[in-house]
Amino acid sequence: MIKAAIIGATGYTGAELVRLLRCHPEVTLTDLTTQSYVGQSFADVYPHFQDQVTQVCCAQDLSAIAGEADVLFLALPHGLSVPWVVEARRLGKKVIDLGADFRFRQVQTYEQWYHVTHEAPELLSEAVYGLPELHRASIRQASIIGNPGCYPTASMLAMAPLLGQGLIDEGRIIIDAKSGVSGAGRxxxxxxxxxxxxxxxxxxxxxxxxHTPEIEQEASRLAGSDQAIKLSFTPHLMPMTRGILATVYMDLRPEADVTAAQVRERYQAFYAGETFVHVMDEGVWPQTKWSYGSNHAFIGVTVDRRTRRVIVASAIDNLIKGASGQAIQNMNLLFDLPETIGLTMSGIYP
Amino acid sequence: MIKAAIIGATGYTGAELVRLLRCHPEVTLTDLTTQSYVGQSFADVYPHFQDQVTQVCCAQDLSAIAGEADVLFLALPHGLSVPWVVEARRLGKKVIDLGADFRFRQVQTYEQWYHVTHEAPELLSEAVYGLPELHRASIRQASIIGNPGCYPTASMLAMAPLLGQGLIDEGRIIIDAKSGVSGAGRxxxxxxxxxxxxxxxxxxxxxxxxHTPEIEQEASRLAGSDQAIKLSFTPHLMPMTRGILATVYMDLRPEADVTAAQVRERYQAFYAGETFVHVMDEGVWPQTKWSYGSNHAFIGVTVDRRTRRVIVASAIDNLIKGASGQAIQNMNLLFDLPETIGLTMSGIYP
Amino acid sequence: MIKAAIIGATGYTGAELVRLLRCHPEVTLTDLTTQSYVGQSFADVYPHFQDQVTQVCCAQDLSAIAGEADVLFLALPHGLSVPWVVEARRLGKKVIDLGADFRFRQVQTYEQWYHVTHEAPELLSEAVYGLPELHRASIRQASIIGNPGCYPTASMLAMAPLLGQGLIDEGRIIIDAKSGVSGAGRxxxxxxxxxxxxxxxxxxxxxxxxHTPEIEQEASRLAGSDQAIKLSFTPHLMPMTRGILATVYMDLRPEADVTAAQVRERYQAFYAGETFVHVMDEGVWPQTKWSYGSNHAFIGVTVDRRTRRVIVASAIDNLIKGASGQAIQNMNLLFDLPETIGLTMSGIYP
Amino acid sequence: MIKAAIIGATGYTGAELVRLLRCHPEVTLTDLTTQSYVGQSFADVYPHFQDQVTQVCCAQDLSAIAGEADVLFLALPHGLSVPWVVEARRLGKKVIDLGADFRFRQVQTYEQWYHVTHEAPELLSEAVYGLPELHRASIRQASIIGNPGCYPTASMLAMAPLLGQGLIDEGRIIIDAKSGVSGAGRxxxxxxxxxxxxxxxxxxxxxxxxHTPEIEQEASRLAGSDQAIKLSFTPHLMPMTRGILATVYMDLRPEADVTAAQVRERYQAFYAGETFVHVMDEGVWPQTKWSYGSNHAFIGVTVDRRTRRVIVASAIDNLIKGASGQAIQNMNLLFDLPETIGLTMSGIYP
Incomplete structure (x- = not known):
């Protein structure tokens, strides 16, 4: 059994890790740390875990916790992950950071957008961006995972099959995203x-x-372009708890001559064999509710011939495929487990 | 592996059975029948099952389906279950009816409230009312389960520990219930x-x-009173999809002298060892969201000394503990499986 | 034109007063006071008033504000109204307190339930409980109005026609109430x-x-009983912004022999001529959405002959008939205006 | 008093016309027609109008109704307006069509997108597109108003100040719109x-x-371009009842060199003096809830210098500024009334 500790367990992503890992057949939860609720029963903080989770929330005692666990899940505000990552590395433990501190390849980008100084920029090159559908092989070899943001996950799944393919004008991408309010945390x-x-x-x-520079970094990597992609990313707050829908607009290049069917085939080929990504038929558009409570992502795509534009929409549960579920998917890869173990439930509908 | 067929799979309770049974380690889903979608892929009717459920919806071909399955789940409008139950019985198969047709002991009560004639009243005495926390032993021996209604489940869990104990005036019970709209079906x-x-x-x-006579029947049984209990039951529609909260008012008898703590102890003792029923501490009141997507029920209780009244509230997910989850809990008992298998997930919060 | 100041204008009831009074043909808004936003434009605090409300939020400068206004609306947390009422009285101004400080006739009741000492108990006898449908004549003569709580408004409208009529057992009333979350304030x-x-x-x-003792006080007054009524009042939080539904259970006395039609007639007679209270036909039950954004209240009533119980439900918008709208209705009475002026809009549906 | 009849009064836009016109000081409601509820009291169809609206729903008796009324509001499915418009014209009455039949200048566009044959194409040139902020003078002179669609209203208000100004690339506009479900009708x-x-x-x-060709028609008109504008318009269904948010992306032309402040000034100048359109300050983005229940529109705008793109968002209540309120605004203009009469209420918040 893998011993997993959750650092920052009383936020929404932390609680979602607890919910999912509690039923993971290969994991034992060890410590659940917190800043606000030290000494309180976790089931008092989240009473829906009454009689199901018995841990008492503990303080963030770095070395004791890292010593005991095989893997650390960091669900902390940005800027607070470095000491944990350093300690985990020293002890040879795996660490999955659900925050932004280890997602960037260029420390300047991180520092410019997050307005903090990164305290261990030398470790960025060791970290792997944990989007398994795009970087599975690297993740398997890694010890430090920068778990993707919720919006970047939805956006990259929508764009990846077309990036670097010569079909779209990568300088004009627009992402209009819609998120439930749980993304703002508790x-x-x-x-x-x-x-x-x-x-x-x-x-x-x-x-x-x-999340703009994070998407730009990953899109540029896939595009392989010398010049970095710049794109518009506009998030919107929805009157719902969970779910992200990213609607992506990509202009066809003047020379590109493709039909909706051809583009869809490209998406289907790209995601063939992926358990968690579903490309829908022509005319079927994804709904966030399909992914509610699950690690599944749904993608719809068409080509508008009138405007010569590809329109793609992707839907995920922001707390699962956009955070805690993807973190567990990464953990499965890190420990050579079947990638889908503990994550097989379908979405809850209605 | 138990072969399970779902009769009426395209309604909300049917789809919830599919979701839960798909991940049940001891079950294989065989046929998914429908009236409206014969020949359509189930994943076209409910696209969140894309690539996860491969069955095509089939017509309700009674003998073929019953012949193949080990257990039939009936998720039909009331009045339509009898032929399935008769056939299942003839073939020695188990049958769990999520509708009302096999919940009543007195056929007159059923016929009076449902305004239909029961076509096999002689089978009612063979059927067991499938509320495991109250009738576990009988369920294990049964072949026909009348799976409880959603409101009766929430109501009975709230009342059971006090019925027949001489503490409350069983002639004056009031149940004020609040339900999400999924209870109205698709x-x-x-x-x-x-x-x-x-x-x-x-x-x-x-x-x-x-649901009034169903609650009255079960309350009377537990009360053991010669005279049947009559009570007020008032359902309310809530602006939410899932969840039932039943608030129950029970007057203390003049001679009863109990504290809130004593009543709570009675509830805790009554539900000791139950995986799915959680009695909350003083001052903690259940929320329907705690049970969202799970088979768990939460109960809060107090005694108002000013008005000499016990007030109890219980919360469940109407589609799970109030329907499909409880049906699977019953199936587990019918097949001598661990009662909680396939139902261990905690509620999804937030 | 009546000059009206709102003390505590940046909470939800304050903002609702601004919305309604801005369009009242006989009122000019003078000062809008605040604790948190002094010096900010009111339209910055609530941008939906952009270009519509031009006031800057001001501090609570008691004598200047009271000197300028003809009427003060107090939308303050309980315990803070007394100085305003004292000053208004000294200056001969009218004052309508939307908080609890002037709703009670017995200072002990207030102090016991609110856990504060009342600083001007001698003024309680001058204050009139501002539920116009029950106390219209007294309100017209008053200078100090204790504007009713939201739950008490819904509850009293539901009960009033039967209190003191010898039909119901006034010692066993149960009120199960459901409220939107705006009642918790901003x-x-x-x-x-x-x-x-x-x-x-x-x-x-x-x-x-x-709100329990407030309801009990008013119910006892109407009942005219020597012994004070004690009743159960259980509020529930709903997933909605506005609206209260109060479901009231009243047992018929053993000797009472009435039909649903007879009881409904009593309600219709009681509320004949009332613009804001609507008694629905048999089988039609009120919905909170009917009152959304309006001062209207809707009442449904029946008699359950099986259990010998009257069941009544009433629906209001908690911020309007339950707070700010009723305050304006009271102001209209205080200033001899038509009672409904400024309040004539129907509910917004859907 | 203007006598107004509503043709198709029992849908949501019809009911909203009733709500608003009932309180309009210069209007008397005459007939309320319906297909589904002939002979039923309007207040039985919409019980929130109990004791407030006394009309009985009547059949669509064209000549009697048109003869009696001064103005006809048509709230019908597309394709059904022509006979009413013809009759109104014959009798010299004003007619405001809330459907699509009289919004288009080119009958081919209408027929191509709506898949019906227009039965009176010769009247299209007499009809005026009723967006008062853009076409006020023409509306005053008109007898037939094609009342704009909800999405086109939100979209055009967001785009109008920049069209034909030489700043943006009018061939690359993208509108990503979000609507509440009441837009789908009852x-x-x-x-x-x-x-x-x-x-x-x-x-x-x-x-x-x-709504795509409707937006393209109006955008092309303002742009004054010889070549018709083609744009992408993607609507999304939101989990809410009312409200539309249109997020519009407009690329700056290579030669354009403007700041966000300059663009905002253009918007403020364009809408100076408009009662119902509010341009927000830098960094303040509109919310649909601000317009809830009101005729007001809110606009936020910025320039993203990184991507050289103008981003604008506009928010309206789809049933009011997007339908019934705008229709009344048009009526006020047709009858030389103050444009805002009957529409002065601010949005309901929260």
Whole structure:
């Protein structure tokens, strides 16, 4: 059994790790750390775990916790992961960081968008960006995983099959994304109140959201272009708890002459054999609810011949494929387990 | 492996059976029958099962289906179960009816409240009311299970520890229940439209809902009273998809002198060892979201000394503990499997 | 034109007063006070008022504000109203307190349930409980209005026609109430977050909610009974922003022999001529959405002959008939205006 | 008093016309016609109008109704308006068509996208596209108004200030729109059920939605370009009842050198003096809830210098500024009333 500790277990992604790992047949949960609830039963913080999770939340005692565990899941605000990663590395343990600290290849990009100094930039080159459908082989060899952001996961799954293929104008990509409010975490702020979110849709972080450079980095890598891709990414807050839908607009290059069917075939070929990614038939568009509570992603795609534009939409559960489920998928790869173990449930519908 | 067929698989309870049984380690799904979608892929009807469920919906060919399966799950409108039960019985197969046809001991009660004639009243005495926490031993011996209604499940779990104990006035029980709209099934009716249900709460079926006699039957049985219990049951429609909360008011008898702590102890003792029923601490009241997507039930209880009244609230997922999950719990008992197998996931929160 | 100031304008009830009074043909809004946003434009705090409300939020400068206004609306947390009421009285101004400080006739009741000392108990006898349908004549003569709580408004409208009529057992009343989350105000707390409230129903304040003694006081007054009524009041939080539904259970006395039609006639007679209270036909039950954004209340009633119980449900918008709309209805009475002026809009549906 | 009849009053836009016109000080409602509810009281169809609307729904008796009314509001499915418009014209009455039949200048465009034959194409040139902020002068002179679609209203308000100004590449506009489900009307279909819409976001009508040519027509007109504008318009269904948010992406031309502040000034100048359109400050993005229940529109705009792209978002209530409110705004212009009369209420928040 793999001994797993969760650092920052009382946020929403932490709690989702607990829910999923509790039923993972190869994992034993060891420590659940917290800043706000030290000494409280985890089941008091989240009463739906009553009689199911028995741990008491503990303080973030770095060396004791890292010593005991085989793998650390870091579900911390950005900027706080480095000491854990350093210690895990020293002890030869695996570490999966669900935050942003180990997602970037260029420390400058991280520092510019996150407004903090990275304390261990030399480790960035060891970290692997943990999107298994794109980087499976590297993940298997890694010890440090930078687990992707929720928006980048949905966006990259939607774009990957066309990047670097010579079909689209990679300088003009637009991503219009819609997310449930759980992505904002369990923080008591006015903007996340029910009465403010319900019956409401709004854009936020327009042209400034931190997931932009992460998507650009990964898109550029796949595109293989010398010049880095710049794109528009606009997130919107939806009146729902879970789910992300990314709608991506990609202009066909003047010389490209493809039909919707041809583009769909490319997507189907690209994701052939993937358990968690489903390319829908022509005219069937993904719904976030299909992925609710599951690690599955759904992709719809068409070509609008009138405007010579590819339109793709992808749907995921932001807390699962966009965070905790993908982290476990990465863990399965790190430990040579079947990649889907512990993640086989379908979405909850309705 | 147990071969399970689902009769009426394209409604919400049918689809929930598919979701849960697909991951049950001891079950193979055989036929998924339907009235409306014969010949369509099940994953076309419910695209969230794309690449996960491969069956094509089939017609309700009674003898072929019953012949092949070890157990039949009937997710049909009331009045349609009898032929399936008769055939299953003839072939020595187990049958779990999620509808109302085999829940009643007195055929008159059923016929009076459901306004149909029961076509096999002689089988009612063979059927066992499938609420495992109350009737586990009988269920193990049974071949025909009348799977409880969603409201009766929530209500009985809330009342059972006090019935027949001499503490409450069993002639004055009031149940005020709140349900998500999935309980109305997948039917295109005005009253279930999003725009009509959202930001809306309403009572319905006041003093006339068909779950009333079912609750009265089971409450009377536990009370052991000669005279049948009559009670008020008022369901309300909530702006949510899943979940039932039953708030139950029970007057203390004049001679009863108990504290909230004593009543809670009684509940804890009654449900000691139950995996799926959780009695909360004083001051902690259940929330339907705790049970979302799970087979777990949560119970809060107090005694209001000012009004000499016991107030209990219980929360379940109406489609799982209130329907499909409980049906699988019953199947596990029928086949001598561990009772919780396939049902171990905690609720999805948030 | 009546000059109206709103003390505590940046909470939800304050903002609702602004919305309604802005379009009231006989009112000019003067000062909008706040604790948190002094010096900010009101339209920055609530951008939906952009270009519509031009006031800057001001501090709570008691004498200047009270001197300028003809009427003060107090939308403050309980315990903070007394200085305003004292000053208004000194200056001969009208004051409508939307909080609890002037709702009670017995200061002990207030102090016991609210855990504060009342600083001007001698003024309680001057205050009139502002439920116009029950106390219209007194309101017209008053200078201090204790504007009713949201739950008490819904509950009293549901009960009033039967109290003191000799039909029901007034010692056994049960009120099971359901409210949208805006009733909790605009406070950044975990329990009001979208992700915690959505797809969720929960009881709270069971047997301890502060609206209980307010309902008991008013019910006792109507009942005219020597012995004070004690009743059960259980509020539940709904996944919606606005609306209260109160479901009331009243046992018929042994000697009472009435039909549903007779009881409905009594309700219709009681509310004949009332613009804002609508008694529905047999079998039609109120929905909170009918009252959304309006001052209207809807009442459904039946008699369950099986259990000899009257069941009544009433629906209001908690922020309007349950707070700000009723306050304006009271203001209209205080200033001899037509009672419905400024409040004539129907509910917004869907 | 203007006598107004509503043809097709029992749909959502019809009911919204009733709600707004009932309180319009210069209007008397005459006939409310219906196909499904002839002979029923309108307040039985929509009980929130109990005691407020007394009309009985009548059949669509063309000449009697048109003869009596001064203005006809047509809230009919497309293809059904022509006889009403012909009759109104014959009698010299004004007619405001909330459907699509009189929005197009080229009958071919209408017929191609709506798949019906237009029965009176010769009248199209008499009809005026009723978006007052863009075509106020023409509306005042008109007798036939083609009331804009909900998506086109939100989209055109977002784009108008930049069209034909030489700043943007009008051949590459992308509109990503999000709508509440009331836009689908009051039709009992699976896709509009609460359980299917809640906690769900999905695109629909991708590259094929009928509002596309309407937006293209109006955008081309403002652009004044010889070549017709083609653009991408992608609607998404939101888990909410009301509200549309249109997010519009417009690429700056290579030679354009503008800042966000400059573009915002252009928007502010363009909408100066408009009561119903509000341009927000830098960094403030519109929310659909701000417009809930009101005729107000909110616009946010920025320039992303990294990608040389203007991003604009506009929010309206789809049933009011996107349908019934705008129709009344048009009526006010047709009858030389103050444009805002009957429409002054601010949005309902929260």
């Amino acid at each position: 923080k008591a702020v006015l903007g996340s109140l029910y009465a403010e979110v319900n019956e409401n849709v709004k854009p936020y972080g327009v042209a400034t959201h931190r | 039917k295109a009716v005005l009253g279930s439209l999003y725009a009509e249900v959202n930001e809306n709460v309403k009572p319905y079926g006041v003093a006339t809902h068909r | 406070k950044a707390v975990l329990g009001s977050l979208y992700a915690e409230v959505n797809e969720n129903v929960k009881p709270y304040g069971v047997a301890t909610h502060r | 039709k009992a279909v699976l896709g509009s059920l609460y359980a299917e819409v809640n906690e769900n976001v999905k695109p629909y009508g991708v590259a094929t939605h009928r």
